[in-house]
Amino acid sequence: MLGQASMADRENQLCDRRPESRKRGYESTQGHPKATEKRPVLGDLTNNALNLNPAPGKTRKRKPEPAPKVGVVAEEKVNDEIGVNVAAVGVRAGSEELSIFSHASLIYQHLHSLEVEVKRRPLSNYMEKVQKDIKPVMREVLIDWLVEVAEEYKFVSDTLYLTVNYIDRYLSYHDLNRNKLQILGVSCMLIAAKFEEISPPHIEDFCYITDNTYTKEEVVDMERNVLKFLDFEMGNPTIKTFLRILTRVAQDEHMVSHLQFDFLCCYLAELSLLEYRCAQYIPSKLAASAIFLSRFILQPNFHPWSRVLQQYTGYKPFELKECVLALHYLQLRAETSAQAVSKKYMDHKFKCVAALNPPSKVPACYFEVNSE
Template sequence: MQISSCVPSNYMAQQFDINERMRGILIGWLIEVHYKFELMDETLYLTVNLIDRFLITVSVVRKKLQLVGVTTMLLACKYEEVSVPVVEDLILISDRAYSRNDVLEIESLMINTLQFNLSVPTPYVFMRRFLKAAQSNKKLELLSFFIVESCLVEYEMLRFPPSLLAAAAIFTAQCSVNGFKKWTKTCERHTNYTEDQLL
């Protein structure tokens, strides 16, 4: 299941008008949009996964990249949220660069391109489980999520499976909060990663 959500870490080479930096800028902006709309964390992680999986298959021109971003966020909201932002709000936050019809057209293309597969394990899913195993406190949890959220923007992080990103974020946060390495056998058992694999 985790493999199906992984994205080739070199997919941007087949895009002719966008690059890794533009992807990072888009995701940074979507993180802000996510907070502005007070969306759930799951929605943000799914949004990023959908963007990358869509861009593997479809070449996108740079003037449509933001449209891809807001539309994947709309799809992720429909999947994760109880209350979904209306299309007009997403158009407004995009500075009216696109029409309602633009969003609905690309949404249809995305759904078909992704073969209706919106249920994928993201780093967030693993974070929730691994943090319980790590018996985390609020400080450790916040730092872990900050670290793994920072990974969303970085194209190079696509080469790591979501579970490894989550485990490494928690391990790094533990080292920072505790001032020493603390990867317990329980953490190792629940994550399937040893301390050496996280270094």
């Protein structure tokens, strides 16, 4: 069923990770094996049959994943550097009872232990404490532009989330002049693309998208500075990491469209990237708040936070209140402040979730613990 497909699978269907554009002309199609060629079994391979120098433009192909069984959430792939491979949780068919496999519980605990590490988090007040020339509105303009860049190059969303994480962490400890903000943005996106994408753009491509405002050498220097600051630890749990896990738990029989719910969660999560104040919240809380608000918008007559979600995430409704209201405010003013994000999610491939009109208020009673 469409509703049971994983978010990662849908994302790969929507986004070609090897975009065909004039900026990607360096990807050659020569050297690909013919479709009729049969791959030899291991026993048939000889030293002469091994080709240790892959042809230009050759990329790895993913094996098709088996369809998930009814009532069981499929295993999800998470960030390689996080040190885990799956996030499996089981929900009994026809009930809200959550059956958490021992490894899934450990995965969530591990992700949470990583996201709260000081070295992985930006300062909540770095604009006031560290930056003298950069203002929150400048950061917002930069991130909105980077959303457009990510769409132009058809990056997976993980690249965008990591980019914003690098930017905020770097600005938390380096006073930067405003004329250096854009080069910081493209350098962070270059690093994130090298970490996440199969075929990341070249440095020249990032110079081109800035209208050659910066030279290749300047971008390389900034990239080196950011990598040294990160101590070359580029992996980090992001909002997207937690959304992939939690949206499976959040889907229930009341939902008309699971796909619309998934995209609405992603839309709200990307809106949070633009808001400097949201940097104070850890990714799991932002993901949980996006799920809370999405469920409220799509099912206003049901309590947005179930006992299952509370049990799995560890968050009670009142603990999410401040973050949920912040996302609600961002959604109400998205047409004027987050133009690139709104335009992106107005597309039919994202079910036009940006066009949804949220209620003007979230009832206070929904921030009380749900006893059901």
